[in-house]
Amino acid sequence: MNTKTYRIGIVGASGYTGSELARILIHHPQSNLVAITSESHRGKRFSDLHGQFSGILDTVLIGADELNTGDLDVLFLALPHGVSMEFVKRWKDSGIKLIDLSGDFRLTSPTVYEEWYKKEHTFPEGFETAVYGMPELHAQAIRKASLVANPGCYPTASILSLAPLFHSGIGIDPDGAIIDAKSGITGAGVKASNTTHFSNVNDNFKAYGIGSHRHTVEIQEQLSFLVKKSVNLQFTPHLLPVDRGILATSYLRIEGGMTQQKLNALYQDFYHDQPFVRIRKQAPAIKEVRGSNYADLFPFWDSRTNRAIVIAAIDNLVKGAAGQAVHNMNLMLGVDESMGLLQVPMQP
Amino acid sequence: MNTKTYRIGIVGASGYTGSELARILIHHPQSNLVAITSESHRGKRFSDLHGQFSGILDTVLIGADELNTGDLDVLFLALPHGVSMEFVKRWKDSGIKLIDLSGDFRLTSPTVYEEWYKKEHTFPEGFETAVYGMPELHAQAIRKASLVANPGCYPTASILSLAPLFHSGIGIDPDGAIIDAKSGITGAGVKASNTTHFSNVNDNFKAYGIGSHRHTVEIQEQLSFLVKKSVNLQFTPHLLPVDRGILATSYLRIEGGMTQQKLNALYQDFYHDQPFVRIRKQAPAIKEVRGSNYADLFPFWDSRTNRAIVIAAIDNLVKGAAGQAVHNMNLMLGVDESMGLLQVPMQP
């Protein structure tokens, strides 16, 4: 394996994905974080925005147009959807490996994008080269990609939960899956709003985006590849009074022949060589993966109702964003895929 | 309507249902809370156990054997299951109206009880007289009852969510319902344990009792009465890092002919005269019912997947316990059913 040090940039410093990328990359043995950009905070220090980095990462933020792209190997785009596509377009021929953490290139076509994101896509050509960056499903393609679309947080938990069943070839109803998902508030971003006001979240809980959340189609498309049929499933997100973490509870009726033992084997086999998927013997709690890149899965067979119930726990900012992005970077660079990503989850 | 003042006792002072009963009854215009018992805290003041009552309710706790039953009109049993049945047995012929907040008499038979509660029932005769105390379903029977089995917290949210659909006569698959429920930690009781340790709950979330929670059968039995078929549904509880509140998200596929408008009408009609069920136009959050006896329901029709999704929010300690118990008392005493129960939910 190579021992080169790579030069890394992050576009978009103010959000949580930006600060999580920095938290991971700062200890990544083959990364050198050389530039961080912010249009609105240009000239400030990174640690002015994220006090935890005081004395650790006091880099001055630059504008994206100040990036010396000839000097970079990898660029992470930690930007909102709609904004990110413009930067992909700008740098598409730069030779830099691009990892886009937004939703702009996760779907199969601009048409589907426009239907679910309710906005025009200004760089439709990008869909031709973009690879969906879920290492457990697409490692080979990611290794060769120049543009990786990093998966959404809910889709990461949801797809990992159901992929073994949809890939298995056992007779399932592809429209029968129900994913009841619960996320910490960081999924709503760093921006202050009524949604993120402490008193609207603390000691509270609610569902949102019922029947219409745009991560639904991302999940459906990936599961559809696996089951080789169209998929029309139910996805309901909820907002937890916690900072980080997604727990997804998925339900799928399976007619005939399933047992707990078979179900376990199915999951063990499917994720056999994956460094970050842990098949648990009991239902995981989100704190058991907090701050880490692990995805914990608990497949349960309910013989009374003939349903598989799969519990998945991830940290939405790590496995659901920055950690998975660095995993993709490792694959694209040809270094050990778990490099820099083995932090022990922080509990309590 | 009568204007009599009734003499009330509470057996079991130390738990949350005990303190919530006191919080409600203290301002109930026709109640006089004359006795509160505790075996383990006999001789202490009620406010020694529950500091919020300092100077408000400093009543000295007595043992249950010190109760002057001839002097009481109503007795609330705020005891663990297994213990409660002994007290019901003791007072069955006392003429006092008994409202049991435990799970001891909620099911249809001692056989079902023993199967799901994994313990012997020592007063099986009680099932003959016990009425399931859900006023929205059984008001007439409750009015005449001498023993009311107050519903469980999860069943209250779950049954209210699905009752209109199961009662409607439209063609549903009675085994098709999935209830994904989330509860605050007070549902686990006042007793210190690993489950209730702050650092195991705070910023955390997990599922538990998957496929085996005993509230499943309570929900199934009540919905079975309504649909007039056996019901074998899925119920999965989760633990929220909040004190109070249950949010239940229920899913049921309905083939053919449903619309959002019809669904709304179904719920509006079913709960037409109910003072505590609020049919909401958007998904309720648990804080919107906190501290109150309201059950907020949001029925949603997803035409893409042909599923009804019903969100229910209750305060598990009020509508799911003490409030519903006082509602039952009001019906049993023949006073206004909402007396003492119109507190505005406390948000934030």
Place this chain on the structure above:
Amino acid sequence: MNTKTYRIGIVGASGYTGSELARILIHHPQSNLVAITSESHRGKRFSDLHGQFSGILDTVLIGADELNTGDLDVLFLALPHGVSMEFVKRWKDSGIKLIDLSGDFRLTSPTVYEEWYKKEHTFPEGFETAVYGMPELHAQAIRKASLVANPGCYPTASILSLAPLFHSGIGIDPDGAIIDAKSGITGAGVKASNTTHFSNVNDNFKAYGIGSHRHTVEIQEQLSFLVKKSVNLQFTPHLLPVDRGILATSYLRIEGGMTQQKLNALYQDFYHDQPFVRIRKQAPAIKEVRGSNYADLFPFWDSRTNRAIVIAAIDNLVKGAAGQAVHNMNLMLGVDESMGLLQVPMQP
């Protein structure tokens, strides 16, 4: 005592003080809440802003210029400081009893106001008639007032903590007091900001306004009246990851002659007839007063260091705002001072 029903208006519907006033007044036996105003939400229902009031208070919000002032007995101003003074000016001769929950008339003069609030006061004449609305200190003046300046939340906890000592005539150093105060986030208001973003508050804690918080001078002025000397004390606020509640820990060295017994007697005597001050025998927690109008005080004498330490707990939205305002209203109207204010604190 009179049994008249009074007509009440609230100016400013969107904030927490507005919704808390409504929560209290809706069950106040001699109040009729006839009008609620909002400039930014005119035309919406009150329950559109505060979902907990669905079906309970669906009043349509009007603009302040639509108020029929001839029809009102009492008007609560639940407005930001700087805005409130304009409304006081407008209605000063209306004959309506005005209770201002902002900081605009709490201080002794426009000069002091402008020094600490860093803005010009546009109705300096108001200071001549305004009465500082702390019933435990100024009940007589409040009864006759046409304009009451409702105390700040921190000052309520702080002044109640130290008043007996500053009033006692024992030799204290008036500049020696240190008040280390901690407040829930609702003290920062309903507006979304970085300060109130869940992830900046949850599992977090910090000090702010060190040495410069404007409540300092309000506390100093009131204690100065009591001790009859100028007071220059230390006040440090902190932000708790809770919705409601202030806990103030106050320190004052007392040279010679103090004992725990004397300290208790001092506090018991000073608050002898006060319905909402509870002298506790152990340190109160904020949840023991949550949702209620109680102020719990725990005076402790540390003979090792010769310091009195006083712990005070209040609900900042009730005793520190809306509850105290209704208490003032009761005094102004000549009804029982505790009317509508005896809610039991909500714990857990």
Place this chain on the structure above:
Amino acid sequence: MNTKTYRIGIVGASGYTGSELARILIHHPQSNLVAITSESHRGKRFSDLHGQFSGILDTVLIGADELNTGDLDVLFLALPHGVSMEFVKRWKDSGIKLIDLSGDFRLTSPTVYEEWYKKEHTFPEGFETAVYGMPELHAQAIRKASLVANPGCYPTASILSLAPLFHSGIGIDPDGAIIDAKSGITGAGVKASNTTHFSNVNDNFKAYGIGSHRHTVEIQEQLSFLVKKSVNLQFTPHLLPVDRGILATSYLRIEGGMTQQKLNALYQDFYHDQPFVRIRKQAPAIKEVRGSNYADLFPFWDSRTNRAIVIAAIDNLVKGAAGQAVHNMNLMLGVDESMGLLQVPMQP
């Protein structure tokens, strides 16, 4: 510097200090964690107790008597006080470097210990060799020590806050300091109790141990060394509804001549070469150090009141326990003192 790998053991697996030691040591380049003991969980896997370690540290726990002490370089004692002294006694001549995280050897003498801990000390000789393990004050002694008494969590924050002032030689009243400290619940340990019950902590806040907390004397003794006088200060702990973190707000009146600039210089100089003390330009929040070994200090001069106010933030489990212990280990072993301890704080 040496590049040897050291063999490490942890006595006491079930608590938070045990799991935090493992979280740190597992990535420490010169450590090999070879044994973890637990009397009550002997035979279980470490990851059975701490689910976050599933697949990461599945070591089987052994009894302390199974430790092969000849095989160990360093032993961490993560035990309750009173228990720890027995193990120190047992291994005093083993040649293993002992780092005791309990309070058993932090004070200057068995007499003081017995006065504040209210129990007999069974290994008084230990005080002769034990070194107080605060690297910022005692690095030289720690390097040579065979037994290090790792400081308490509150004392770490408190002593670091005041050391520069007490060491400065400026005229301060050594009895004048007031430390108002606030800690997350993990400070109360892993054991389930009323104190740690979620509903007694969540959305709540209270003071405890007023005037009597045993960390008082530990702080006094260390500051006394620095100021070369006896110290009799005020220390008041409070319980925050957070998992981790201590914020200490310290007050000290200084007569004459202090300025903000001088105060900053005093702190910058005192902590000049310390890798883990960050002198901040604004008040730190506890999340800005969460999960890390940093101690953030903000010294503030209030010229209105002539008081220095110092805010300190640490993670009680890291800088206040396991991290400081590993820092001590690094010093004792002669490796880079910050080795394995440079984790970026986890925010949000």
